[in-house]
Amino acid sequence: xxxxxxxxxxxxxxxxxxxxxxxxxxxxxxxxxxxxxxxxxxxxxxxxxxxxxxxxxxxxxxxxxxxxxxxxxxxxxxxxxxxxxxxxxxxxxxxxxxxxxxxxxxxxxxxxx
Amino acid sequence: xxxxxxxxxxxxxxxxxxxxxxxxxxxxxxxxxxxxxxxxxxxxxxxxxxxxxxxxxxxxxxxxxxxxxxxxxxxxxxxxxxxxxxxxxxxxxxxxxxxxxxxxxxxxxxxxx
Numbered sequence: 001x002x003x004x005x006x007x008x009x010x011x012x013x014x015x016x017x018x019x020x021x022x023x024x025x026x027x028x029x030x031x032x033x034x035x036x037x038x039x040x041x042x043x044x045x046x047x048x049x050x051x052x053x054x055x056x057x058x059x060x061x062x063x064x065x066x067x068x069x070x071x072x073x074x075x076x077x078x079x080x081x082x083x084x085x086x087x088x089x090x091x092x093x094x095x096x097x098x099x100x101x102x103x104x105x106x107x108x109x110x111x112x113x
Numbered sequence: 114x115x116x117x118x119x120x121x122x123x124x125x126x127x128x129x130x131x132x133x134x135x136x137x138x139x140x141x142x143x144x145x146x147x148x149x150x151x152x153x154x155x156x157x158x159x160x161x162x163x164x165x166x167x168x169x170x171x172x173x174x175x176x177x178x179x180x181x182x183x184x185x186x187x188x189x190x191x192x193x194x195x196x197x198x199x200x201x202x203x204x205x206x207x208x209x210x211x212x213x214x215x216x217x218x219x220x221x222x223x224x225x226x
Contacts, residue, residue, distance in 0.1 A: 004156070042201070042218045043157070057211060091156050097208070098162065101147065102214060104156030 002026040008091050012058035013112055021108045023092030025075055032075045033093040033102065034059060034067065043096035044092065050073065050098075064066075082112045116126040117203050117217035122187065125223045126193055134188040134220045136177070136203030143205075146179055147204040157216075159217055164208075188196040195224045 005024040013019045018020040025032055047057040049067055062098040064083070069075040075094075079089055089109050120135040138144065145164045149157035161170035166181040175190045186203060203217040 035216075043216045045213045045215065048213050094154070097204050098212075099145070099208075101159040102157075104158070105183060 002103060003092075004092055004094055004103050004105035005053050006090075006108050007106060009106065010109045011111070013110070015084055015112050016081045017108065018057055018078065019082055020056075021079075021090050021092075021110070022074040023076065023094075023105060024092035026094070026096075026103050029094035029103070031095045031098055031100075032067075032069065033095075034077050035091045035093065036088045037091065037107070038088045046077075046090075062084045080093050084109060087112045115144065115205060115207055115215045117205055117215060118218050119217040120201055121220045122218070123221045123223070125138065125225065128191055128194055129192045129226050130194045130223070130224075132188070132197075132206055134201055134222070135201075136188065136217060138184050138186065138188045138203075138205050140207055144205040145179070145209050146177075147202075147206070148177060148186075148188055148189060149201045149202040149216070151202065151219070153199075156177040160201075191222050193222075195226050198222055198224045 007022045032049040035043045045058050045068045046061045048055045066078045089107040091107045093104045095102050116139045118137045137207045147162045148160040150160050151157040160171040163170040163179040177186045177188045200219045200221050202219045204214050206214045207214050
């Protein structure tokens with residue numbers, strides 16, 4: 001079936017540096033999401049994005065986080081500056097409609113050292 | 114806020130055993146209920162959903178019935194196979210529009226050959 005691609009699959013970065021996680025959603029999907037999963041823990045909602053705007057964000061979506069999808073290209077999550085507690089797997093998802101099921105990518109494993 | 118509780122963190126069975134993974138939810142009205150499955154190194158995959166009381170969702174031999182009175186959506190399979198080993202997530206989405214999917218903590222299913 002259709003897939004969501006996430007690039008890179010792994011990223012190691014020094015604390016305080018900037019990182020951008022890239023997501024190539026399913027081509028005709030209109031809604032985009034980021035979730036965060038710390039190893040062995042629950043998958044937690046960060047943000048959803050539609051029509052060029054953030055629709056909802058959670059308390060985990062700190063001021064250092066931002067999302068965008070310039071000109072229909074990658075849907076990106078930027079963290080600037082990174083902190084040790086940002087180490088996690090970040091999953092991107094997309095859906096056709098607000099009430100559709102999600103298609104997830106395989107995740108980006110981020111390690112902040 | 115909305116929440117999903119999965120009773121079992123881990124389940125270990127043998128092939129051809131009967132599977133039940135318990136899921137209870139807390140939300141107003143009639144949320145949509147989901148099951149997702151996650152294999153190692155991949156993102157969660159949509160398994161099936163149900164949107165109304167007493168509706169049964171099913172896929173690949175797995176099934177669950179929406180029970181509003183008990184606020185439950187337990188996952189069952191009559192005869193598990195080794196290939197069913199994965200993490201299973203129960204999830205919900207409130208039906209008030211533009212709501213994100215909230216996931217439970219997940220249940221790791223291990224099937225011994």
